[in-house]
Amino acid sequence: MLIMLFILLNVKIILFMYNTEVVNNNIWVFLMSFFVILFALACIYSLNIKKKHWLAFSFYSAVSLLMFVDVVYYGYFNTLPSVSLLSQVGQVAAVGDSIKELISIKRLILVLDLPLVFIYIIRYGKYRKKHEKHSMNLRVVLPVIMLAVIAGMFIYLRNSDLFISVSNQEFFMYHVKDIKNYFIDNEYMEGSYRLSKGEIEELRERTKLTQGKYTAVGKGKNLIVIQVEALQNFPINLFYDGQEVTPNLNRLIKEQGILYFNNYYQLLGRGNTSDAEFVTNNSLYPSMDEPTYVQYESNTFYGLPWILRDNGYTSWVFHGYKKEFWNREKAYVNQGFQRFLSEEDYEFTEEETVGFGIIDEVFYKQTMEYIKELDSVDENPFHAFIISLTSHTPFKMPERFQYLDIREEYKGTILGNYLQAIHYADMALGKFIENLKEEGYYDNSVIAIYGDHFAISSLDKDQKRLMTDYLGYEYDLDEMMKVPLIIHVPGLEANETIDRIGSQLDFLPTILNIMGYENEKGLMFGRDLINYKGENLVAPQTYAVKGSVITDEILIEMSRDGVFENSRAYNIKTRELLDVKEYRHLHEKALSEINKSDYILRTDFLRSFK
Ligand code: GP9
Ligand code: MN
Numbered sequence: 334m335l336i337m338l339f340i341l342l343n344v345k346i347i348l349f350m351y352n353t354e355v356v357n358n359n360i361w362v363f364l365m366s367f368f369v370i371l372f373a374l375a376c377i378y379s380l381n382i383k384k385k386h387w388l389a390f391s392f393y394s395a396v397s398l399l400m401f402v403d404v405v406y407y408g409y410f411n412t413l414p415s416v417s418l419l420s421q422v423g424q425v426a427a428v429g430d431s432i433k434e435l436i437s438i439k440r441l442i443l444v445l446d447l448p449l450v451f452i453y454i455i456r457y458g459k460y461r462k463k464h465e466k467h468s469m470n471l472r473v474v475l476p477v478i479m480l481a482v483i484a485g486m487f488i489y490l491r492n493s494d495l496f497i498s499v500s501n502q503e504f505f506m507y508h509v510k511d512i513k514n515y516f517i518d519n520e521y522m523e524g525s526y527r528l529s530k531g532e533i534e535e536l537r538e539r540t541k542l543t544q545g546k547y548t549a550v551g552k553g554k555n556l557i558v559i560q561v562e563a564l565q566n567f568p569i570n571l572f573y574d575g576q577e578v579t580p581n582l583n584r585l586i587k588e589q590g591i592l593y594f595n596n597y598y599q600l601l602g603r604g605n606t607s608d609a610e611f612v613t614n615n616s617l618y619p620s621m622d623e624p625t626y627v628q629y630e631s632n633t634f635y636g637l638p639w640i641l642r643d644n645g646y647t648s649w650v651f652h653g654y655k656k657e658f659w660n661r662e663k664a665y666v667n668q669g670f671q672r673f674l675s676e677e678d679y680e681f682t683e684e685e686t687v688g689f690g691i692i693d694e695v696f697y698k699q700t701m702e703y704i705k706e707l708d709s710v711d712e713n714p715f716h717a718f719i720i721s722l723t724s725h726t727p728f729k730m731p732e733r734f735q736y737l738d739i740r741e742e743y744k745g746t747i748l749g750n751y752l753q754a755i756h757y758a759d760m761a762l763g764k765f766i767e768n769l770k771e772e773g774y775y776d777n778s779v780i781a782i783y784g785d786h787f788a789i790s791s792l793d794k795d796q797k798r799l800m801t802d803y804l805g806y807e808y809d810l811d812e813m814m815k816v817p818l819i820i821h822v823p824g825l826e827a828n829e830t831i832d833r834i835g836s837q838l839d840f841l842p843t844i845l846n847i848m849g850y851e852n853e854k855g856l857m858f859g860r861d862l863i864n865y866k867g868e869n870l871v872a873p874q875t876y877a878v879k880g881s882v883i884t885d886e887i888l889i890e891m892s893r894d895g896v897f898e899n900s901r902a903y904n905i906k907t908r909e910l911l912d913v914k915e916y917r918h919l920h921e922k923a924l925s926e927i928n929k930s931d932y933i934l935r936t937d938f939l940r941s942f943k
Contacts, residue, residue: 334386334389334453334454334457335374335377335378335389337453338374338389338390338392338393338450339370339371339374341393341446341450342370342393342396343366343367343370345396345397345400345443346363346366346367346370346504347363348400348404348439348442348443349366349400349403349404349443349504350362350363350502351439352404352407352408352439352440353403353404353407353413353502353893354407354893355502355893355894356893356894357498357502357892357893357894357896357899358495358498358499358502358894361486361490361495361499361503362499362502362503364486365483365486365490365499365503365505365506366503366504366505368479368482368483368486369483369505370396371479372476372479372480372482372483373392374389374392375475375476375479376476377389377392378472378475378476379472379473379475379476386454386457387454390450390451390454393447393450394447396504397443397444397446397447398444399504399508400443400504401440401441401443401444402414403504404440404443405432405435405436405440408435408437408440408793409431409435409790410875410876411792411875411876411877411878411893412875412878412893413507413511415511415515415622416508416511416512416515417515417603417622417623418603418623420623420627421603421623421624421627424658424659430688430726430727430729431725431726431727433727434726434727434747494896497894497895497896498892498894498895498896498899499894501893501894501895502893502894515622527932528929528932528933528938532929533856536856536857536858536929537856539842539856539857539858539860540842540852540855540856540857541851542845542846542849542850542851542852543861543864545846545861545863545864546863546864547592547822547825547827547846547847547863548846548847548849548864549846549847549848549849550822550824550825550847550849551779551822551847551848551849552848552849552850553714554714554777554778554779554822554823554848555646555708555714555715555716555717555774555777555778555779556637556641556646556714556715556716556717556778556779556781556844556848557704557716557717557719557769557774557778557779557780557781558613558637558716558717558718558719558780558781558782558844559719559720559721559762559765559780559781559782559783560606560609560610560613560718560719560720560721560783560784560785561721561724561758561762561782561783561784561785562606562720562721562722562723562724562725562758562784562785563724563725563726563728563751563754563755563784563785563786563787563788564724564755564758564783564784564785564788564816564817565755565784565787565788565789565812565813565815565816565817566595566597566784566812566815566816566817567804567812567815568752568755568759569582569583569586569595569817570583570586573737573739573752574738574740576737576738578737578752578755578756578759579755579756579759580759580763581759581760581762581763581766582759582762582763582782582817582819584763585766585782585819585821586819587828588821588828589825589826589827589828590821590822590823590824590825590826590827590828591819591820591821591828591829592819592820592822592825592827592829592831592847592863593817593818593819593820593829593830593831594817594818594819594820594830594831594832594835594862595817595830595831595832596815596831596832596833596834596835596885597783597815597816597817597818597835597836597837597839597862598814598815598816598834598835598836598837598871598873598883599784599785599786599787599814599815599816599836599837599873600612600618600619600836600837600838600871600872600873601619601786601873601874601875601876602618602619602620602621602624602625602874602875603619603620603621603622603623603624603625603875604619604620604623604624604625604626604627604659605624605659605785605786606659606720606785606786607624607625607626607659607660607661607664608624608625608626609785609786609837610718610720610785611625611626611668612836612837612838612840613637613783613837613840613841614636614637614638614668614718614840614841615634615635615636615637615668615841615855615857616636616838616839616840616841616842616855616857616858616859617838617856617857617858617930617933617934618838618858618872618874618926618927618930618931619874620931620934621874621875621879624659624660625664625934626659626660626661626663626664627659627660627664628934629664629934629937630660630663630664630667631667632667632934632937632939632940633667633937633939633940634667634668634669634855634939635669635852635854635855635939636668636669636841636855637669637716637718637841637844637845638650638668638669638670638671638716638718639669639854639855640845640850640851640852640853640855641716641848641850642669642671642716643853644850645713645714646713646714646715646716647671647707647710647711647713647715647716648669648670648671648715648716648717648718649670649671649672649673649674649703649707649715649716649717649718650665650670650672650673650674650717650718650719650720651673651674651696651700651703651717651718651719651720652673652674652675652676652719652720652722653675653676653679653690653691653695653696653722654675654676654689654690654691654722655675655676655690656673656675656676656677661673661675662675670718672707674700674703676690676691678699678703679691679695679696679699680699681695687723687730687731687734688722688723688725688727688729689722689723689725690722691722692723692734692761693721693722693723693724693757693758693761693762694760694761694764696721696722696723696761697719697721697761697762697764697765697768698764698765698768700717700719700765701765701768701769701772704717704772704774705772708774714777720785721758721761721762723754723757723758723761724751724754724755724757724758724788725754726788727747727750728747728750728751728753728754728755728788729750729754730750730753730754730757734753734757735753735757736753736756736757736760737752737753737756739752739753743803746799747788747789747796747799748789748796748799748800748803751788751789754788755788762782766780775821775823776823776824777823778823779820779821779822779823779844779847779848780820780821781818781819781820781821781840781844782817782818782819782820783816783817783818783819783837783840784816784817785816786814786816787813787814787816787876789808789813790813790876791808791809791810791812791813792810792813792876797809800812807908809888809903809908810876810877810888810890811883811888811905813876814873814876814877814883816837818835818840820843820844820847822847831862831863833862833869833885834869834870834871834883834884834885835859835860835862835869835871836859836871836873838858838859838871839859839860839861839862839869840859841857841859842857842859842860842861842862842865843859843860843861843862843863845861846861846863846864847863854939854942854943855939855942856933856938856939856942858926858929858930868884868885869884869885870882870883870884870919870922870923870926871883871884872923872924872926872927874927877890877891878890878891878892878893878895879891879924879927880895880897880900880920880923880924881900881920881923882916882919882920882922882923883905884905884919885905886904886905886906887902887903887904887905887911887916887919888902888903888905889901889902889913889916889919889920890902891920897913897917897920898913898914900913900920901913902916
């Protein structure tokens with residue numbers, strides 16, 4: 334029976350390696366898993382207990398289940414999960430629909446056999462007791478030999494340059510390392526990483542407001558920021574069979590007073606939508622351990638709401654979902670928001686919900702009423718941060734909200750569904766903007782609109798093929814992570830498309846330049862995309878592994894095994910593959926920026942910063 338489990342587990346290792354795209358040092362990765370399994374089963378075999386078949390089955394089930402969780406997580410995030418995410422399991426129910434989409438047969442097969450093996454053991458168990466009698470020596474010697482082999486391999490890897498690569502890809506090594514890092518290692522607390530005086534000064538300089546183009550053109554105006562769920566850049570100006578997908582945003586982009594950033598990227602950590610909010614408002618990199626709103630709920634921050642409040646504004650945030658989700662309710666306090674209008678503050682019927690909750694139209698309509706209340710707080714301008722929801726994956730809109738004619742071949746595909754959902758989101762947003770005009774807010778408010786993150790993954794082979802076929806060019810990481818940023822400044826006599834590279838990290842310095850307020854008590858890692866003259870870079874850590882870089886010219890996709898030399902680099906415009914070794918300096922710059930920002934979060938640096 335143990336032999337059967339051993340064979341099945343080896344098949345599962347291969348499936349796991351296939352699902353998690355192990356491409357470097359495969360033989361080492363496989364051998365390590367092979368010997369660990371052999372060792373574990375040999376230990377069980379050597380025990381002198383009656384129920385050892387159940388112990389073996391427990392081991393088998395635990396490994397199978399963990400592999401299954403890993404590959405499902407990997408399917409979405411392109412990285413293996415960390416033990417630190419266990420605190421987030423409560424969120425799983427809410428994203429159930431999205432998870433269902435990820436459970437394909439190539440992943441499910443890792444656990445499908447468990448009931449069959451269970452039944453087999455019930456029968457085999459009785460038979461086994463009578464027949465199994467092996468010499469005591471073999472029972473002891475076998476695990477010892479296996480342990481020696483594993484130790485030998487480990488020592489060899491440790492002393493070679495294969496260690497990083499194998500330990501980042503191999504099932505057991507990855508999880509042991511992750512648990513060790515979580516519970517034992519904390520390089521920041523141990524003081525091995527510190528921000529130097531020079532680095533602090535450089536960041537302080539970077540954070541200053543300098544006079545330049547469009548500086549303070551929005552001073553004294555209200556600021557309305559709308560974060561649109563899963564709004565990617567590719568639907569902008571897209572026509573599907575002659576039907577305009579986002580007619581309202583397209584019309585807006587052409588208006589006077591518009592700055593449209595069309596080379597702008599998401600920048601998320603473990604907290605998805607909530608990280609898009611965090612990065613946008615604080616110009617700090619998100620945490621990679623847990624959602625930043627959870628891990629650093631009580632840190633001191635000095636982002637957009639605080640800065641505006643210090644300039645007399647009142648700052649409220651609006652989102653039509655449960656207030657506990659992403660720990661928003663608690664985190665918003667230190668983020669600087671004075672009031673959070675969540676699902677419980679809105680009235681809606683069952684008919685007025687889709688997926689997560691309230692449909693955008695109903696949400697925006699009632700938000701308008703709250704904005705009037707916010708406006709009446711005092712004579713000063715206000716800041717409203719509005720987070721939409723309906724265009725959430727898996728984008729399955731009920732028929733009554735499907736307004737586009739989708740060709741048969743795209744019906745039910747993620748692209749067909751997404752086009753319907755984002756078309757709806759655009760329609761609702763268009764109505765809201767009209768409403769802002771009617772209520773007299775359009776001409777005295779700066780309005781910024783952007784997408785929180787991607788909708789369709791280029792990391793999923795089927796989705797990538799679907800998108801590449803449809804768009805007629807390769808749908809790669811850069812197109813996937815690109816979201817639009819549209820800023821309307823009333824009275825500005827310009828209409829500009831700004832195509833330099835940037836990300837949500839750059840929002841705060843960019844909007845502060847427009848609003849004309851200085852960040853006096855914080856530090857920002859982003860750049861003002863209108864005035865910054867140097868080379869900017871985007872340093873994603875999710876979907877592309879930490880160490881990846883996007884610049885105006887190139888994209889470096891850090892290798893999955895953590896070894897820079899194995900990474901892929903390509904020219905973003907010509908898509909020509911490049912020799913990655915020539916771009917090490919960019920990779921190191923990205924790492925150093927992330928580490929500095931991480932230090933600020935871990936040490937709650939802004940609490941005592943002056
Ligand atoms: C939930 C919403 C969606 O409140 O913000 O979050 P997401 O699943 O996109 O991170
Ligand atoms: Mn989202």
